[in-house]
Amino acid sequence: MSSSTHHPAYVHHFENLSEQKEAATFGMWVFIAQEVLFFGGLFAAYAIYRNLHPEAFYFGSHHLNIPLGAANTAVLIFSSLTMALAVHAAALGKRQQIVGWLLATVFLGSVFLGVKVVEYKEKFDHHLVPGASFQAGQLGMAEHIADPVLRGKAERASQIYFSLYFSMTGLHALHMIIGVPLILWIAARAWLGQFGPEYHSPVEIIGLYWHFVDIIWIFLFPLLYLIPKPH
Amino acid sequence: MQTEVVKGNEEAVPGNGLDRENYINAKHGIWSWLLTTDHKRIAILYLVSITLMFFMGGAFAAGVRLELMTPKGDLVDSDAYNKLFTMHGIVMVFFFLIPSIPAVLGNFLLPIMIGAKDLAFPKINLLSWYFYIVGVAVFLVACLFGGVETGWTFYTPYSTAFSHTNVILAALGIFIAGFSSILTGLNFIVTIHKMRAPGLTWFRLPLFVWAHYATSLIQILGTPVVAVTILMVAVERLLKLGLFDPALGGDPILFQHLFWFYSHPAVYIMILPGMGVMSELITAFTRKRVFGYEFIAISSLAIAVVGFLVWGHHMFVSGQSTYAGMVFSALSFLVAIPSAVKVFNWSATLYKGSVSWESPMMYAIGFIGLFTIGGLTGLFLAAMGLDIHMHDTYFVVAHFHYIMVGGAIFAYLGGIHFWWPKITGRLYPEYWARVAAVLVFAGFNLTFFPQFVVGYLGMPRRYHAYPEEFQVLNVLSTAGASLLGIAYLIPMVYLTWSLFAGKKAPANPWGAKGLEWTIQSPPTTFNFDHQPVVTEEAYAYAEGHDTSHDAAPPAAPVRA
Numbered sequence: 001m002s003s004s005t006h007h008p009a010y011v012h013h014f015e016n017l018s019e020q021k022e023a024a025t026f027g028m029w030v031f032i033a034q035e036v037l038f039f040g041g042l043f044a045a046y047a048i049y050r051n052l053h054p055e056a057f058y059f060g061s062h063h064l065n066i067p068l069g070a071a072n073t074a075v076l077i078f079s080s081l082t083m084a085l086a087v088h089a090a091a092l093g094k095r096q097q098i099v100g101w102l103l104a105t106v107f108l109g110s111v112f113l114g115v116k117v118v119e120y121k122e123k124f125d126h127h128l129v130p131g132a133s134f135q136a137g138q139l140g141m142a143e144h145i146a147d148p149v150l151r152g153k154a155e156r157a158s159q160i161y162f163s164l165y166f167s168m169t170g171l172h173a174l175h176m177i178i179g180v181p182l183i184l185w186i187a188a189r190a191w192l193g194q195f196g197p198e199y200h201s202p203v204e205i206i207g208l209y210w211h212f213v214d215i216i217w218i219f220l221f222p223l224l225y226l227i228p229k230p231h
Numbered sequence: 232m233q234t235e236v237v238k239g240n241e242e243a244v245p246g247n248g249l250d251r252e253n254y255i256n257a258k259h260g261i262w263s264w265l266l267t268t269d270h271k272r273i274a275i276l277y278l279v280s281i282t283l284m285f286f287m288g289g290a291f292a293a294g295v296r297l298e299l300m301t302p303k304g305d306l307v308d309s310d311a312y313n314k315l316f317t318m319h320g321i322v323m324v325f326f327f328l329i330p331s332i333p334a335v336l337g338n339f340l341l342p343i344m345i346g347a348k349d350l351a352f353p354k355i356n357l358l359s360w361y362f363y364i365v366g367v368a369v370f371l372v373a374c375l376f377g378g379v380e381t382g383w384t385f386y387t388p389y390s391t392a393f394s395h396t397n398v399i400l401a402a403l404g405i406f407i408a409g410f411s412s413i414l415t416g417l418n419f420i421v422t423i424h425k426m427r428a429p430g431l432t433w434f435r436l437p438l439f440v441w442a443h444y445a446t447s448l449i450q451i452l453g454t455p456v457v458a459v460t461i462l463m464v465a466v467e468r469l470l471k472l473g474l475f476d477p478a479l480g481g482d483p484i485l486f487q488h489l490f491w492f493y494s495h496p497a498v499y500i501m502i503l504p505g506m507g508v509m510s511e512l513i514t515a516f517t518r519k520r521v522f523g524y525e526f527i528a529i530s531s532l533a534i535a536v537v538g539f540l541v542w543g544h545h546m547f548v549s550g551q552s553t554y555a556g557m558v559f560s561a562l563s564f565l566v567a568i569p570s571a572v573k574v575f576n577w578s579a580t581l582y583k584g585s586v587s588w589e590s591p592m593m594y595a596i597g598f599i600g601l602f603t604i605g606g607l608t609g610l611f612l613a614a615m616g617l618d619i620h621m622h623d624t625y626f627v628v629a630h631f632h633y634i635m636v637g638g639a640i641f642a643y644l645g646g647i648h649f650w651w652p653k654i655t656g657r658l659y660p661e662y663w664a665r666v667a668a669v670l671v672f673a674g675f676n677l678t679f680f681p682q683f684v685v686g687y688l689g690m691p692r693r694y695h696a697y698p699e700e701f702q703v704l705n706v707l708s709t710a711g712a713s714l715l716g717i718a719y720l721i722p723m724v725y726l727t728w729s730l731f732a733g734k735k736a737p738a739n740p741w742g743a744k745g746l747e748w749t750i751q752s753p754p755t756t757f758n759f760d761h762q763p764v765v766t767e768e769a770y771a772y773a774e775g776h777d778t779s780h781d782a783a784p785p786a787a788p789v790r791a
Contacts, residue, residue: 013348013757014426023351023425030417030451038455041489045463045474048485056480131471156473157480163472167463 053157054230060161079108090200246738248751268353274339288322312695313380320383332504346428366408373400416450442507457493491542505642517584530569563613590664594645601637626686652736670718677711
């Protein structure tokens with residue numbers, strides 16, 4: 001205990017460094033709990049609307065770019081691996097490795113965001129962004145739904161699908177846009193040698209955050225991209 | 232205890248820290264306040280800001296009551312009236328009641344009560360105040376641009392497709408302030424889990440701490456849902472999405488589900504901390520252990536959990552399935568059980584207690600009566616058949632004001648008076664405090680009791696004009712509101728006065744139990760000179776022994 005109260009990272013309102021580390025990790029878990037509920041509102045809306053408008057969701061989903069989405073999923077899972085390796089390196093106190101793995105994570109995160117930009121641009125080009133310029137005719141429902149009343153209903157509701165697509169992936173991307181500079185900041189601190197076996201909480205909790213953002217995408221990808229034909 | 236020379240002709244008061252180093256005089260200058268990470272100073276920042284918001288919300292209420300003095304809409308037109316009640320609701324709910332007890336009393340007392348030097352994340356605590364201030368600022372901009380008139384509930388599709396007022400800005404203000412609430416809850420949960428003093432087991436915690444723990448759970452799990460919901464409303468207006476637009480197949484009822492999923496538990500964010508304050512007040516002024524400690528502690532958690540399952544009782548007449556309504560109705564009755572456990576246990580604590588009637592206790596007794604009325608009328612509204620008659624009438628308005636004002640604000644005022652000597656190191660004039668407490672009680676009942684009657688007779692809420700036969704009751708209500716307004720100003724005056732001229736407070740002016748009374752008033756920056764060790768349960772008052780004259784040693788290391 002006496003040594004752990006002399007570590008430079010120790011903040012004196014905690015009893016010792018291990019209490020401080022536990023508090024930091026627990027704090028991030030509580031934060032993730034509120035994040036789950038934050039996304040939960042959108043997931044609830046998704047569940048209700050997919051149930052109400054199965055055709056709109058099916059046709060909407062077929063105008064997403066599945067290869068790009070799948071590739072992005074792989075990129076993101078890989079970034080979780082590099083993040084886990086960074087935390088591992090921090091526990092071993094290997095300074096260069098921490099920085100290297102963190103920068104690799106930043107790189108993969110940036111690739112993901114770049115691909116997302118390409119995908120969003122496609123939607124703009126195809127007039128699939130909700131609002132005044134939205135053209136449901138793009139979805140090609142005419143060949144599949146003969147009844148004009150049902151088709152009109154599905155075409156109108158397809159805006160809801162794309163609203164949810166942009167809200168959910170947008171909120172997810174926002175979390176990554178916040179995450180990338182945070183990782184860079186942690187990487188800078190790692191470069192300055194602030195983390196070692198005794199203390200590396202910041203690496204650990206940014207890792208938790210990154211894994212959480214990753215898991216959200218693991219749900220988003222099948223829910224938005226891989227919708228089977230409704231019976 | 233100490234024999235130092237004090238200014239003027241005041242006597243040295245044992246345990247008073249005004250002439251020694253304390254958290255107030257530790258640093259000077261505006262930046263030492265605006266950039267502080269001391270939980271006590273942040274509590275003061277909140278106290279000042281929510282007091283301003285309280286009087287702003289009160290001003291809107293005054294406009295509402297003035298208009299309702301006469302049956303015709305002669306003071307403001309219906310649009311202006313809609314803005315008045317909307318902004319009254321938004322300010323009071325989001326910018327006053329939700330932060331009130333947790334952010335002021337909780338911030339100040341929670342670390343001290345558990346024997347810690349500060350909250351777990353002091354910088355995040357400061358950040359939460361800034362979120363609050365930015366949220367308030369954005370909302371004030373919305374007010375300056377003409378306000379908002381959707382009702383504090385922002386029901387769609389009115390808020391998304393029809394309203395021409397500043398819905399986006401107001402929603403953004405609430406969204407930002409929401410993060411302040413989330414971060415406060417996060418800080419409390421981690422602090423309570425990780426930073427309790429040695430010997431302070433869960434079932435030795437003061438009930439104030441239990442209540443804040445339950446509150447924090449709701450803040451963490453509820454607030455993000457309303458945050459994303461009002462974000463959807465704002466984005467839908469801004470970008471013309473169709474999430475809640477029936478023309479596109481969107482479902483306005485979904486908005487109500489998402490909104491009330493938070494906003495009903497939010498009622499418990501407002502009342503649970505008040506219940507925590509109540510347990511402290513009742514034990515201190517009966518000088519007796521609380522009756523059924525474990526039941527009160529667990530009932531807080533029960534309220535938090537069951538409170539998440541009752542939101543549909545706001546939607547009995549909105550097109551929700553009848554079966555859903557039946558389940559929500561039954562679950563709403565269920566919440567009455569843990570609430571009643573608390574009321575019965577406080578009442579049982581009074582039995583054979585050595586009860587004294589200092590001003591905080593007057594608020595506490597008022598709370599028991601008014602909360603009971605508010606709670607029982609809540610059962611009327613949770614019954615589906617009765618609710619069809621009383622939905623959207625003044626009966627509902629009266630009901631939730633008995634909870635929000637008769638409960639939450641009474642507890643807040645009682646708590647502010649109780650801990651004022653600890654916070655400021657000064658005593659307030661007890662005579663004026665009792666006068667104010669009586670006037671608040673009288674003004675409150677005169678304002679809101681007639682509203683039960685007028686609502687039951689059929690007067691709808693949210694209209695600026697009404698049939699003439701309702702005028703007598705409305706005049707009574709407005710008269711009560713005037714009295715209540717004056718009664719709120721009295722504590723403002725004497726509490727402010729006491730900062731400069733009040734008698735110096737000892738460490739433990741009430742002879743109360745709890746770690747906060749073992750340290751000097753006002754406390755030092757890090758609260759304790761030595762890490763306290765807790766060796767006994769909460770409220771270990773010696774039965775039949777009046778402890779009010781026992782001088783507590785300043786900064787005693789052990790809860791004595």
